[in-house]
Amino acid sequence: MKLTIAVTGLNNTDNPGPGIPVIRGIRESEHIEARIIGLAYENLEPGVYMPNMIDKTYMIPYPSSGTEAYLERIEEIHQKDPIDLIIPNLDAELYTFMKAEPRLRELGIKTFLPTQEQFEERHKANLDAFGKKYDIKVPKSITLTSHGDIQKIKDHFDYPVLVKGKFYDAYIAYNSDQVANHFNKISAKWGLPIIIQEFIKGTEVNVVALGDGQGNTIAAVPMRKLFITDKGKAWSGITLNDEEMIRITNDLIERTKWRGGMELEMIKTNKNEYYMIEINPRIPAWVYLAVGAGQNIPEALVKLAIGEKVEPYTNYQIGKMFIRYSWDLLGDIQEFEQLSIFGEIEK
Amino acid sequence: MEKLKFERPVINHINAGVPDKFGMGTAIQPISHIDDISVEDLLNEYGSPLYVLSEKTIRETYREALSAFKTRYPKVQFAWSYKTNYLNAVCNIFHQEGSWAEVVSGFEFEKALANGVPGSKIIFNGPDKSNEDLERAIQHGSLIHIDHFDELYEIMAVAPKTGKKAKVAIRVNMDTGIYPHWDRFGFNYENGEAWTAINKIMPNPDMELIGLHTHIGTYIMTPNAYAVATSKLAALTVRIQMKYNHHLKYLDLGGGFASKNTLKGAYLPGSDTCPSFDDYAEAITGALINSDIQYEHMPTLFLETGRALIDEAGYLLGSVLANKRLLDGRRSLIIDIGVNNLFTSFWYEHHIVPARIKQRDTEDTTIYGPLCMNIDVIRQAIQFPVLEKGDRVVIKRIGAYNMTQWLQFITYRPNVVLIDAEGKTHIIRENETHESMNALDRIPQHLKEIQL
Amino acid sequence: MKIKKNIAVSENGFLFDPNSGESYSLNKTGQLIVKLISEGKTESEIIEVVKEKYEVETTSLQRYLDDFIMMLQQMNLLEKEED
Structure with a gap:
């Protein structure tokens, strides 16, 4: 073709x-x-x-x-x-x-592509509502709209907490002085509000997935980052055998009828709970790991786009690694x- | 041999990493005409700079907004927000279309009366209403939107003197999920302040509570915030029905709809992200229809939209005074439009284009106004064609606030011209002159004589 | 007035300055003027040649040329003149 x-x-x-x-x-x-x-x-x-x-x-x-x-x-x-x-x-x-x-x-x-509604509701600031609607655990969060709101934090959270900007930036704070410090820095750069998020201890894990827009998961490969650059980007990662992550992904795609590629970022706690921290509405840069592990997501996306029927992938190679290098x-x-x-x- | 058409020589630095002319060059579309009238002719006839308003655009925009709401909810009434643009001609276009008046001061109240708006069709908003203002509003049967408790007590005191019942609503502020939360106006919903105010008004024999008002903010990009606001006002309405068996006549959702201007710091241009009237209407009327308000007592929906109805219809035309090179080699263009004429340039990246383009090459340019002040910057950095002294420029979407917040500074404010639906031009506000500027000055006797 | 050595303009109007590593783009008139400067032409000769080829008045051409030469100086593409 x-x-x-x-x-x-x-x-x-x-x-x-x-x-x-x-x-x-x-x-x-x-x-x-x-x-x-x-x-x-x-x-x-x-x-x-x-x-x-x-x-x-x-x-x-x-x-x-x-x-x-x-x-x-x-x-x-x-x-x-x-x-x-x-x-x-x-x-x-x-x-x-x-x-x-x-x-x-x-x-x-x-x-x-995802629909505008799918795109909007998974926004960082809407994560709380998204979690409630689709029955997904998300870290508790509140928004601060003024410096005075910092005092509110202790009513809702134990320290440490994550201090996040509207679009980018996230810092850990261990007390209200540090929150104030990050609040000033982030608000100067990205404006208000500032999002205070529960700090979930655990390992960050990711899934790259593809939904057909009818509720079917066409592909899903879970991965853990092995090494992260100072920009917070994966330098190396490995595919995981994690049925719960696949279940969460299938469930989310079925309920949202997600269309297109997506990346789910989750924290897995030592009690084996999964908290969704971010949903990116596109294919991530590490998608080639999925291709190498047996799920050619870009190929499947092309076929879906031109209206071909695509059989869902069910297998992938576990323990497949990627290592980025410069050249x-x-x-x-x-x-x-x-x-x-x-x-x-x-x- | 026939000579070639000359273009001025241009050299541009190619920034590694940053795109150059591709795609960018086409972005500049000159505006040579407004409603088929040439920009050049307008400036020659009425002077430069010049404000121009299109009656056609005003009426079309109004009708579009009205139809977005009316097709979804039958009882809709717009009230023209005087502070957005209170030139009498502009107000009367809206009044001819059926708009009531929304005023926020004694001055605007007088203007509305003088324009022929019946007192009962004036909505009186804002935190600044003097005793005399309140008395007059009650006499005229105007709708007084109470902003704070001091005003509420004032009305209780003033109303008996007039022998009339004051028609009032309260302004309610609330959390609609957006930032900033305008808690400085009106009574808060969440902490029960609004309900307390209602409970003071309802038993009072000199006041009749006929509506509720909110104005959640300005330049609201998320229509859903209006749905939240509508639901909260509807909940109050139902509570009043239950406790007092009293039915409110209207809910006033205020204004705050965005226009297509681009806010400074925004990534995407306003023309891409601005919600449509349909989006706002869907959010508001959807929440109203789905509320628990009794069907036979559905209130009239009032809207005080200002910016979104007039911004697009206004243009500011001007001329190039000079070209200059700044120390770093960047081009600067000085035009005769200053920030005193374009107050909104403090928060918008205004869309400015030449009236005509001789060649497509653009340069990184700073556009300055003519004032002897460093803050007089129309655009800090814009890819702009190289213009010459006397060339004309057009700034789009300036109909809102600029003709009310303008500052008289250094020189006279210019003419404002309206192009009517037939394409005829009318001066709707004369430029200031030495006489008009001096008319209000008074010189004490001992300062009359000077000798130099 | 002299263009710095090794500076070449391609027929696409791309100018690469090997002294600094910077790149520039020129429009047709700019290209012609840089070529004339590198051929050692004086300002008045440049004006003659350009007028020969293009429909333009001397006064406005003089103004554009001054501005253009200032840009070349700003971009460090001309040899410093010894007075």
């Missing part, structure tokens, strides 16, 4: 986007003969320069320049180089793509020139 698939998230840096791992999954598929179009925001995204990954890259504007400008560029590319399917891989794009889904469909471009790729300034001046480059 021949398809032209456009992929974003080519920033294969030390805080990698999922683009290249997704492309690797598609390239390894025996059913899909793909022409891969890379969509790059910056002229130094490593994926653009990697051999055998992308057939042609186009620069696109950031979603922050507005849906209009963004879609105009996609349409312009589509006219030159017709696209069958786009797989957006970055959080900041999802909103734009979900909103643009009908327009893309009209153009003949398919996507396979100095050499290039010539001509490639950089080509991309910077014309906004596109053929590999």
Whole structure:
């Protein structure tokens, strides 16, 4: 089956986007003969320069320049180089793509994304309600909207607690002075409110999964990070044999009728309880571990997107590991020139 | 040989990592006309800078909002928020469309009366109502939305003197799950303050409680907050029905709907993230219909939407005064529109474009106003085409608050022009002149003579 | 006025400065002017050549050229002039 698939998230840096791992999954598929179009925001995204990954890259504007400008560029590319399917891989794009889904469909471009409702309700600030609605344990949390609220913490929690920003940043605090300190730092950067979350002791475990939008789990592979970079990203991880994680995932996908890729971040306590701490509405950068363990999630997502029936994966190899490494790729300034001046480059 | 069309020479640094012109260049669409009237002609005729309002857009936006609510809930009444834009012509467009008046001061109250709004169709909000204001409002049968207990006691004292029953509602503040929580206005719902106020009003022979009011905040991006607010007001309504067998005539959900302007610090542009009138209407009317209020006593839904009804209809036109290079090589553009004319530039990244573009190349530019003050910045950093002295610029979506919060500073405030639905232009507020500026000045006798 | 050595402009208008490692993009007119500078032309000669080819008045061209040369100086692409 021949398809032209456009992929974003080519920033294969030390805080990698999922683009290249997704492309690797598609390239390894025996059913899909793909022409891969890379969509790059910056002229130094490593994926653009990697051999055998992308057939042609186009620069696109950031979603922050507005849906209009963004879609105009996609349409312009589509006219030159017709696209069958786009797989957006970055959080900041999802909103734009979900909103643009009908327009893309009209153009003949398919996507396979969660619905806006699914996207909204799993937001960090809504986690409490999400847990209640879907019967999932989540850490207790309260929001602080002023410095004076810090006194409220002791009515709800024992220290330590996690102090989190609206979008990013999380710190542990062992007393109210430390909370005050983090409160000031985070609120200066991300504004209010600040989220105070129960600190759950345990091991962080993750699942990469794919839902078909009908309630079926097409793929699910649990993993534990073995080593984390100073940016908090997995440097190495290993697949786990954990039926409870699979059960939680199946249950969540069945109840939410989740459509598309997702990553669940959970804490497993020493009493074997699982607390959901975050739900990412897209494929994570470590998805290639799942491919290697026997569940080609990018391939399955492509098939679902074009309306093919996909049999759910039920097995994966336990104890499969990934280790990230860095590699100095050499290039010539001509490639950089080509991309910077014309906004596109053929590999 | 025929000569080629000239473009000024441009060199741009290519930042490693950051995208350059691709996709960005197309983002700038010049605005050469407003409702088919040329920007150049408008400025030539009425001077620069110039405020322009489109009557067509005002009426269309109003009708869109009204229909979003009316198709879902039959009893809907808008009240025009005077503070958002109280030019008389603008108010009267809304009044012609059927809007009542929502005022927050004695000054606005007088304006509404003078515009011909019957007193019984004026909603009087806000924390600042003097004794005289209250007395007049009671005399006119206006709807007084009580903000605090001191005001409540004041009405108890004033009303008997008028010989009329004061028609009142209380403003309620509450937790709707959004930040910030506006607890400085009205009576709190959660801690029982609102219920206490109701219990003081209900037995009082000089007051009639006819509605409840809330205004949960400004620029609210989450329609669900309105659903929460509506449910809480509905719960109070039911409680009043149960205890007093008294049926409220209306629930006033206030304003606070967002416009398509982009707030500073927002990642996505406002035009992408701003909820539609349908979204807000769905949240509010859904909560109302699903409430426990008795079906035959469903209250009228009042809305005091300001910004979302007028922002889009306003434009500020101006001219380039000069180009300058800053020390770091960045281009700066000085225009004749200052922050005194564009108060909202303190919180919006205003959409500014040229009236026409001669060439597509853009440069990283800072746009300054003409005031001799460092804070006079219209846009800190924007990819902008290189313009020349005298070229025209257009700032979009400035209809809300700029024509009320404007500051007279250094020079005269400019003309405001309305383009009517037939495409005719009318000055709806004259520019200030030396005479009008001096009209209120008084010089003591000993300061009249100067000798230099 | 002299362009620093080793600076070359590709036909796409891409300018790479090997002295600093910085890259720049030029539009067609900018490209032409940089080429004329590197050929050793004086300002008035540049104005002549550009006027020959493009529809433009001398006064505005002079203004654009001044601004452009200032940019080149700012970007450190010209040799410092010895007075």
